[in-house]
Amino acid sequence: MIALDRAQCLALDAADPLRALTDEFDLPDGVIYLDGNSLGVLPRGTAARLQDVIAREWGTDLIGSWNTAGWVDLPQRVGDKIARLIGAGPGQVVAADSTSLNLYKVLTVALDIVESTAYRDAEQPQDAPRRVILSERSNFPTDLYIAQSIAAQRDCELRLVDNPADIPAILASDEGAELAVLMLTEVNYRTGERHDLAALTAAAHAAGALTVWDLAHSAGAVPVDLVGAEADFAIGCGYKYLNGGPGAPAFVWVHPRYADRFRQPLSGWLGHADPFAFDTAYEPAEGISRYVCGTPPILSLSALECGVDTLLAAEPFGGMPALRAKSLELTDLFIALVDALPAELGVTVVTPREHARRGSQVSLTLAAPRHEAGYAVVQALIARGVIGDFRAGDPRDLEGHPHILRFGFTPLYLSRTQVFDAVAHLREVLDTDEWRDERFAARGAVT
Amino acid sequence: MIALDRAQCLALDAADPLRALTDEFDLPDGVIYLDGNSLGVLPRGTAARLQDVIAREWGTDLIGSWNTAGWVDLPQRVGDKIARLIGAGPGQVVAADSTSLNLYKVLTVALDIVESTAYRDAEQPQDAPRRVILSERSNFPTDLYIAQSIAAQRDCELRLVDNPADIPAILASDEGAELAVLMLTEVNYRTGERHDLAALTAAAHAAGALTVWDLAHSAGAVPVDLVGAEADFAIGCGYKYLNGGPGAPAFVWVHPRYADRFRQPLSGWLGHADPFAFDTAYEPAEGISRYVCGTPPILSLSALECGVDTLLAAEPFGGMPALRAKSLELTDLFIALVDALPAELGVTVVTPREHARRGSQVSLTLAAPRHEAGYAVVQALIARGVIGDFRAGDPRDLEGHPHILRFGFTPLYLSRTQVFDAVAHLREVLDTDEWRDERFAARGAVT
Numbered sequence: 077m078i079a080l081d082r083a084q085c086l087a088l089d090a091a092d093p094l095r096a097l098t099d100e101f102d103l104p105d106g107v108i109y110l111d112g113n114s115l116g117v118l119p120r121g122t123a124a125r126l127q128d129v130i131a132r133e134w135g136t137d138l139i140g141s142w143n144t145a146g147w148v149d150l151p152q153r154v155g156d157k158i159a160r161l162i163g164a165g166p167g168q169v170v171a172a173d174s175t176s177l178n179l180y181k182v183l184t185v186a187l188d189i190v191e192s193t194a195y196r197d198a199e200q201p202q203d204a205p206r207r208v209i210l211s212e213r214s215n216f217p218t219d220l221y222i223a224q225s226i227a228a229q230r231d232c233e234l235r236l237v238d239n240p241a242d243i244p245a246i247l248a249s250d251e252g253a254e255l256a257v258l259m260l261t262e263v264n265y266r267t268g269e270r271h272d273l274a275a276l277t278a279a280a281h282a283a284g285a286l287t288v289w290d291l292a293h294s295a296g297a298v299p300v301d302l303v304g305a306e307a308d309f310a311i312g313c314g315y316k317y318l319n320g321g322p323g324a325p326a327f328v329w330v331h332p333r334y335a336d337r338f339r340q341p342l343s344g345w346l347g348h349a350d351p352f353a354f355d356t357a358y359e360p361a362e363g364i365s366r367y368v369c370g371t372p373p374i375l376s377l378s379a380l381e382c383g384v385d386t387l388l389a390a391e392p393f394g395g396m397p398a399l400r401a402k403s404l405e406l407t408d409l410f411i412a413l414v415d416a417l418p419a420e421l422g423v424t425v426v427t428p429r430e431h432a433r434r435g436s437q438v439s440l441t442l443a444a445p446r447h448e449a450g451y452a453v454v455q456a457l458i459a460r461g462v463i464g465d466f467r468a469g470d471p472r473d474l475e476g477h478p479h480i481l482r483f484g485f486t487p488l489y490l491s492r493t494q495v496f497d498a499v500a501h502l503r504e505v506l507d508t509d510e511w512r513d514e515r516f517a518a519r520g521a522v523t
Numbered sequence: 524m525i526a527l528d529r530a531q532c533l534a535l536d537a538a539d540p541l542r543a544l545t546d547e548f549d550l551p552d553g554v555i556y557l558d559g560n561s562l563g564v565l566p567r568g569t570a571a572r573l574q575d576v577i578a579r580e581w582g583t584d585l586i587g588s589w590n591t592a593g594w595v596d597l598p599q600r601v602g603d604k605i606a607r608l609i610g611a612g613p614g615q616v617v618a619a620d621s622t623s624l625n626l627y628k629v630l631t632v633a634l635d636i637v638e639s640t641a642y643r644d645a646e647q648p649q650d651a652p653r654r655v656i657l658s659e660r661s662n663f664p665t666d667l668y669i670a671q672s673i674a675a676q677r678d679c680e681l682r683l684v685d686n687p688a689d690i691p692a693i694l695a696s697d698e699g700a701e702l703a704v705l706m707l708t709e710v711n712y713r714t715g716e717r718h719d720l721a722a723l724t725a726a727a728h729a730a731g732a733l734t735v736w737d738l739a740h741s742a743g744a745v746p747v748d749l750v751g752a753e754a755d756f757a758i759g760c761g762y763k764y765l766n767g768g769p770g771a772p773a774f775v776w777v778h779p780r781y782a783d784r785f786r787q788p789l790s791g792w793l794g795h796a797d798p799f800a801f802d803t804a805y806e807p808a809e810g811i812s813r814y815v816c817g818t819p820p821i822l823s824l825s826a827l828e829c830g831v832d833t834l835l836a837a838e839p840f841g842g843m844p845a846l847r848a849k850s851l852e853l854t855d856l857f858i859a860l861v862d863a864l865p866a867e868l869g870v871t872v873v874t875p876r877e878h879a880r881r882g883s884q885v886s887l888t889l890a891a892p893r894h895e896a897g898y899a900v901v902q903a904l905i906a907r908g909v910i911g912d913f914r915a916g917d918p919r920d921l922e923g924h925p926h927i928l929r930f931g932f933t934p935l936y937l938s939r940t941q942v943f944d945a946v947a948h949l950r951e952v953l954d955t956d957e958w959r960d961e962r963f964a965a966r967g968a969v970t
Contacts, residue, residue, distance in 0.1 A: 131549075131565070229676075345623065348668065351664075358664075
């Protein structure tokens with residue numbers, strides 16, 4: 077049921093059992109935060125937990141905390157918690173480094189596997205080695221940059237698809253035989269469009285390729301079933317829907333069929349089988365632990381644990397499926413309210429309307445003559461306490477890749493009434509030309 | 524002057540202008556902390572600063588803090604502060620990732636440079652490509668592991684020297700023509716022995732090789748002059764003498780002659796020339812900023828800044844040279860007191876006695892029949908509040924690489940009296956056989 081007036085929203089919110097989860101967070105008064113896809117909000121428990129990590133674990137217990145506070149296992153402990161959100165088993169995930177670095181690890185290993193004799197003999201034997209990493213042009217740039225670095229080193233090709241809808245046909249075509257790895261972000265950072273992870277994984281496997289999934293906009297946002305989908309590798313971000321704090325460590329998952337069998341290149345000492353033996357020769361730890369590299373940033377990693385705990389707090393309420401149901405209700409409501417805006421405001425929903433093709437984000441674009449006003453409109457909304465963000469379009473193809481106003485919907489702390497109010501603010505900002513105020517034109521280094 | 528009785532120590536401490544710097548730290552009562560070479564202590568300002576980062580910058584200002592709190596420039600801001608401690612200029616250092624990851628970046632670039640046509644034409648042209656990374660067997664293992672990974676990828680050889688004193692002769696020999704990179708940790712993590720960074724850099728250059736210096740036990744511990752020594756690359760650790768907190772981000776320096784000219788492989792989006800243009804093609808930022816990879820862990824990086832500030836607080840007192848003078852006084856005192864222990868206790872100083880060959884750490888070993896007791900002795904000392912640590916020897920060569928009792932001396936917060944008392948505790952632990960208590964035998968995952 078979609079509530080299109082505010083009283084209905086209030087009534088639905090009052091009846092919402094997930095409302096209790098709002099208590100997990102400290103949000104500033106008057107803020108409608110629609111940017112959890114960029115930086116998750118501060119969990120209520122984080123400040124006290126960090127104070128304890130700093131004052132007691134570090135300040136008082138000092139090096140003893142590597143053992144007594146379990147610092148040495150923190151990548152695995154937090155990884156096990158994240159695993160519950162993405163359909164992975166215990167011992168299959170570690171929290172470590174950044175999304176970019178984890179991608180570097182798994183993409184290298186994926187290419188090593190595809191080049192291995194055993195794989196080449198088993199998977200559609202062919203003369204020409206598989207040398208193509210397939211991705212989409214609007215994948216998040218850091219993924220493309222890392223793939224470019226690896227492709228240059230290994231004489232591979234990063235091939236970019238303009239329209240992600242073409243990917244299944246490419247996988248099924250003769251091109252499929254060239255592919256080593258299909259590398260995609262499940263939910264697109266610009267459009268909020270969601271790939272069919274299971275179907276594309278199956279199609280990639282049918283083509284003899286492996287899959288690397290970036291779950292930056294999936295983990296904590298949509299239910300993911302990595303093991304069920306028989307995916308090969310996945311990475312993801314700690315500071316978006318996982319509420320881990322700015323620049324929180326990322327995570328990495330490797331299917332158990334590969335985790336023990338290949339070495340990742342960033343072979344730091346905490347991925348060693350016995351780091352405190354201080355051996356001169358690298359011997360990788362069993363399983364996913366070999367994907368840990370150097371000493372982890374304990375403060376940021378502890379904050380990530382608090383963030384992940386806010387998602388796990390939803391387990392008694394139905395967990396990710398319940399969060400997904402509310403997320404779809406919120407994004408359905410937002411889309412319906414935007415659709416109901418006067419046509420002359422020129423606001424268009426970019427994100428697909430089918431539930432299965434959508435993450436937890438809705439992206440809008442403004443038709444001419446306001447197309448270039450997107451940045452200022454977002455700034456005017458922020459000044460009103462409605463926080464979304466702006467992603468510039470591709471100047472060479474504004475038709476196909478327009479400027480985007482992004483709004484993320486986190487069911488842990490957002491209400492239907494807030495969604496209703498957000499669209500009301502958007503209408504006022506456009507109706508009144510408030511966005512034309514010059515203070516909304518100035519851009520910082522980070523937009 | 525070395526004070527060999529406690530009253531002299533007290534008098535010298537009372538007259539020490541650096542004593543004021545002790546106020547920068549919160550140390551537990553009754554603790555004599557001789558492990559700043561493993562984990563620096565908690566600066567007094569860190570807890571409040573992190574509370575502000577968490578509650579205000581993240582909790583209240585949210586994504587706006589990327590601009591308003593300067594999160595986006597934090598790797599450069601902290602890097603500039605670290606630069607003042609290691610003889611580097613502003614804009615030459617970034618704080619990022621871990622020591623292991625930064626080594627992966629610079630070692631790759633160093634090999635790329637050596638393989639480049641321009642370099643090969645300029646530096647002692649020869650037929651055979653330079654394929655050897657030279658290091659020492661007792662270098663910190665993570666450095667060896669990363670070098671092994673890179674060597675395997677590139678068909679290079681990691682050649683390990685047993686006795687670091689042999690390195691100058693190797694560089695001057697025919698072997699020098701095979702060398703691509705000399706990769707050393709300036710101060711050895713086991714023995715506390717310090718290489719002559721300037722002389723070895725010059726010798727490596729004379730052999731046509733480049734240098735990669737790990738400053739993990741140097742930054743904040745001894746004065747370093749990277750630019751003066753014409754070094755090529757350096758990396759280092761944030762959580763030892765820089766007091767940045769457990770697993771604090773590391774740092775990386777590249778000589779300006781190379782910083783702009785080569786691409787490092789871990790090409791994440793925040794090393795892009797214009798990250799927020801979201802270009803599909805990687806274009807490295809100018810200078811050292813290209814050595815940033817993914818989004819930095821802001822909480823841990825903010826704590827690192829507090830830690831570095833405790834070192835910069837020494838600048839009005841004479842800075843690193845003044846800290847070095849006190850460090851040498853403390854380690855001289857410790858060595859003299861250990862030398863004065865009864866011979867039958869069998870305590871031997873492993874660290875070189877010459878000032879120039881010593882970092883800010885003194886390592887001891889126990890002669891038979893107590894050689895195997897090192898771990899328990901350290902645990903007994905910790906129970907008394909004297910915190911050092913233990914590093915097991917090489918079981919194949921305990922003569923050459925014995926078990927080590929490590930003691931780090933941080934002049935920011937240590938007094939001569941504490942050093943005096945520490946050795947008195949050591950004597951009592953050995954005299955009374957207190958270390959034989961079974962509670963000192965149990966080992967945690969981290970020793």
